[in-house]
Amino acid sequence: MTDFKATKAMFELPEGILYLDGNSLGPLPKAVDARLHQTATQEWGQMLITGWNKAGWMGLPTGLGDRIGRLIGAEEGSVVVGDTLSIKVYQAVASALELNPNRKVVLSDNGNFPSDLYMADGLLRSLGAEYELRVVAPEEVAENITEEIAVLMLTEVDYRTGRMHDMKALTELAHANGVVTVWDLAHSAGAIPVDLAGCNADFAVGCTYKYLNGGPGAPAFIYVAPRLSDRVRPALSGWLGHEAPFAFDLDYRPGSGIERMRVGTPPVLQMAALSAAMDVWDMAEMADVRAKSIELTELFIAKVEATCPGLILASTRDPAQRGSQVSFHFAEGYAAMQALIARGVIGDFRAPDIMRFGFTPLYVDENDVEQAAEILADIITNNLWDQPEYKIRQRVT
Template identity: 65%
Template sequence: MVDFQKTRDAFDLPEGIVYLDGNSLGPLPRAATARVSALLRDEWGQRLIRGWNEAGWMAQPGRTGDRIACLIGAAPDTVTVGDTLSIRLHQALHAALQAAPDRREVLTCSGNFPSDLYIAEGLLRTLDKGHTLRVVPPQEVAATLSDQTAVLMLTEVDYRTGRLHDMARLTRAAHNLGAVTVWDLAHSAGALPVDLRGTNADFAVGCTYKYLNGGPGAPAFLYVRPDRAEQVSPALPGWLGHAAPFEFEPSYRPAPGISRMRIGTPPVIALAALETALDIFDDVAMSDIRARSITLSERFIAGADALGLQLMSPRDPARRGSQVSIAHPEGYAMMQALISRGVIGDFRAPDLMRFGFAPLYNTEADIDTALAHLSDVVLNRLWDNPAYSVRQAVT
């Protein structure tokens, strides 16, 4: 049986705070402070540039990638870590388009994070080969797939509502029509079981600062199915994706497999913090995390229902990720009122309050406390305070 009290103790959670925003930024792992401090002091401070060899810095992207692979159902040597999610998506989509050279449609849905759509639009415009980006409602994706689809590009869990796509079914449907798949796992990795190998997904990307708890701006990951990896000609052929970077050849020669998708210098300090966060997953099965996530979210939904609030997430937990979204015309002010009382979630325009559930550190007591404050805010109209309506830069 999983000891979730032990995993909770592995995080440095502020006293008196109920943190339900791990779907935006995970909390600080206690071990990260000492690990990063040691890296600064003993590795960078004492070894200087020798740290690349002596401290294993250069191997971090692959080493960390293998640890993430365990959490997303991928084989070893299929995941690399570094750069941002936007860069990783650009790489994956470009590679997917290479695999479908005779087709011109990229199919996606309105549940994708806007940045994914921006990246796709920019890439297709730059390629200037007549590609189109077709955006449909999430529930219409399967019916819209056709033999004209080059790439199906989807975020598995909708960042607004938590709606969960059926990766296995949609990947199979895409492949049956000759299309290639790109999955964004930003709201999946570390929150629910993912089976990239079992679903035969072609490409996947994701960030590490949400449910993986890697810290603000933590680097993103990229997965390429092994049989695809040797066929990819990277859109961003970086120095460290070269077969022999320290030969300093004037022309690019791709490294084997996933390594060719490396671009620039690894973010050593950020990767060290991420490694401590991944340590917390070592003794926990993703199936256990998922089961507890459902328990917590169902408890929260029951309380929200009792308050008459409008649930925007799927009611069926099998169709929902690890967050619950509630719509309210005063959603921003209501969330600010909650935050002022020590219950931290977030807001997404125009009217969604989001609550993320991370079983590694959230408890039933957290849910009950959050609901008690939510009840007070709703029943006593505590949001009706002008200060709570002042929009901050980050909502």
């Protein structure tokens, strides 16, 4: 049984702040500062370039991959960390397309994170006019999975509303029609139980700065099913994905298994921070995290709907179909969120009118939820959001 009081004590949580934005950036685990200091001073500072061997820097991408793999139901040796999520989306879709060379359509939905769609569209445009990115409504995905489709690219948890796709059912349907699957787990990893192996998923990608608390700019990860990992060709043929990087061959030969999905040099300081953040996850079980998440989101919805009738629930009401976030429609959602932040409740805003709140049981508890709901009720009931300073759009919302 996970001790959530113990996990909460592992984080730096500023006094007077109720942090309901871990679905955009997790807070700082206390151990990160010491880990970064050690990596910078004892490893980089004292070992210099020998740190790649002595401190094991070169093994960080796969070592961290296995630690993340435990949270997403991945087989050992099937996940590697590095680069950004957009890069990993490009890698996965490009490799998936090559597994279906006679098909030209990538299917996605309009609830997908826009960056995924941008990357897929850019890739397909470079491949030729015969390729197509087909975007449908989330509820229309299943009926559009046909033998015309090469790749199904979906984000499991909708970034705006928290609506969840049924990974297992859609993957089975895709495979029945000869379609290769790519799942984005940006709002899944560390938020909900994921079973990539059990769902027979082909590819998956995700980031580590949200629920995994790896810090701003923390690297992404990619999963390739072991049955495919020695068959896929990495479209981004980076130096560290080579079979023998230090042979300095002029011709590219992909490494074995998941190693071939490495691209650039590992960001050692970022990976050191992520490693310390993952230590907190060694104290938690995903089933416990999910159960507590449902309790917290249900409590928040009940409190807000009882006190803020002007806010309309944008998330699905069924907690089994919802990730670890809750969203409400409100015409002045941006200003209201700025007023909340000014009062110490940090969530975020997603255009055009969604106030979004993330619930991360590792450091958010019932008392936090009740306080946040009370402050929100005060702001909405008394129109405290209606101030000029709250309506000035910041660069990041």
